[in-house]
Amino acid sequence: MSIEVGSKLEGKVTGITHFGAFVLLPGGVTGLVHISEISDEYVTDIHEHLKVNDQVTVKVINVDKDGKIGLSIRQADPNWQPRPSRGRGRSYGGGSRQSFEDKMSRFLKDSEERLQALRRSEAKRGGRGGRRG
Numbered sequence: 001m002s003i004e005v006g007s008k009l010e011g012k013v014t015g016i017t018h019f020g021a022f023v024l025l026p027g028g029v030t031g032l033v034h035i036s037e038i039s040d041e042y043v044t045d046i047h048e049h050l051k052v053n054d055q056v057t058v059k060v061i062n063v064d065k066d067g068k069i070g071l072s073i074r075q076a077d078p079n080w081q082p083r084p085s086r087g088r089g090r091s092y093g094g095g096s097r098q099s100f101e102d103k104m105s106r107f108l109k110d111s112e113e114r115l116q117a118l119r120r121s122e123a124k125r126g127g128r129g130g131r132r133g
Helices: 100-125
Strands: 008-016 020-024 030-034 055-063 069-072
Touching: 030 055
Parallel strands: 030 069
Antiparallel strands: 008 020, 008 055, 020 030, 055 069
16 A cells, blocks of 8 residues: 555554654554644643554655655644744734834834943943953
8 A cells, every 4th residue: 555645544553752653554554643743732741642552543744755654643633724834033013914114124223222232331341342451
């Protein structure tokens, strides 16, 4: 039996580690369900969700060239919906409703205030690399 990305299969949990669970699939091949693919909720202990010999439905999410199979229990749920991705990095004032120009203006203002504070603290210490003695 060929394992194809996107297919849903029944399998049996054969092992559990701190990073995921190994699932025996039809045809005698084993895949890994990463801890992040067990549930939509944050999983701290896999043992709270799975036990060895549990029967699970999984979705094949990737097959590497070296034969490693990535599986997902949460994506196999018929009611599962992907969450919108969240942007990374610092947010300057109010999220995505602001225009780029507004965000840039806020960033420049914050940066200038920090530079002024740094210059004031250097002036109090006697400037940059002044002579000692």
